[in-house]
Amino acid sequence: MTQRRFILDGVPGVLWQPDGLPLGGRPLVLLGHGGGQHKLGPGSVDRARRCVRRLGFAAVALDAPGHGERPRSAQDERFATEIGELIAAGRPVSAWVARHTAALAERAVPEWVAVLDALDALDERAEGLGPVGFWGLSLGSVVGIPLAAAEPRVAAAVFGLTGHASQTEAAGRVGVPVEFLLQWDDALVPREGALALFGALGSREKTLHANPGGHLEVPELELESSERFLARHLGRAE
């Protein structure tokens, strides 16, 4: 597969696509990384491989604000330090994470929209973008839910590992099919909050998959299920 790095309006990203094949008309998956991760972190690269090698799709990832190659503000630095201290002290972090990441999502959503516009214009055959999916858990979903609510080009989404009352309103405006992952023993995301967020999603077609284990222990089988879900909703690549 071909991997191309780019910078758009100061936001570093990476685009993957099958070798020698056009982007136009091809299903495209937006990969949102988790907190503390970045566009070329192992989770992102693994999903890009699944999208491109197994499904024949294209995939794109961006560094979220304050992540990867992007500058960290004083607030980002404070967040990164303090979250470790709170977790180490066994204190609840979800309300505090929600506040910080909601501010981050407000910046990230228009960045994703700009990337979609640029990729749409980039297409060499002027066919325009194919069907677009979103695949991002945890911080990826904090960004992806308001993105899917605002951006009609997103046709299906894999969300999960998140759930705070501040996300309810945007979730209600999501109308596309969603596969939502929950880790039963997630110490970072209260179970009730994740269940309520799933309930709040406005989608007629949505499915919740819950498994034992902590925030970082999503089973391999769920990655395969997410892959099938995206293949089902974005269609087959030519």
Added chain:
Amino acid sequence: MTQRRFILDGVPGVLWQPDGLPLGGRPLVLLGHGGGQHKLGPGSVDRARRCVRRLGFAAVALDAPGHGERPRSAQDERFATEIGELIAAGRPVSAWVARHTAALAERAVPEWVAVLDALDALDERAEGLGPVGFWGLSLGSVVGIPLAAAEPRVAAAVFGLTGHASQTEAAGRVGVPVEFLLQWDDALVPREGALALFGALGSREKTLHANPGGHLEVPELELESSERFLARHLGRAE
């Protein structure tokens, strides 16, 4: 596929297997029907076809006590009449259903054990039973959970559409992989009860799949997922 009816100690059942192929060593799925249904109801026959035609497994179904061809006691008659009245009146039914079906499960569990013994002895090649799975929702799970807790031959189970505190103890003794289905808008099973029952399952490997819709609206995709789950855990037929 071959369909054979039988009666064992007064319990009517049906056995499905691939035409002309032996039972011995072949994965076998026990199909537990829902309340008011029976061994040859549409749900049971559909699952038997999936097991036999698609997976090459054998499958067996029994009429639960008070169902199908079995005599109904005065209590069964009263239950069948009153549940309709309660639902029509919009009254909560789960505690009352739990009480009635728990008594039914106490009778049904030894009947399933007897069927396993008989099929084990029946095998013409003296190979014995292959790996055994259980697939039953609602009343099927009310029976299947204490069965899986008590019967070491059950190696994997699809449960769901149930959840009452009276099932917690048996659920804790289930140790095999479980796929558990929940309908988000189930008017017969309170969501909290179903979530708590999933949480109580003793299995290290368990997965919850929740979808919008009522008790009888399990999506087709979940039948396919259950099929994959059983194929994964019971192995391929020869």
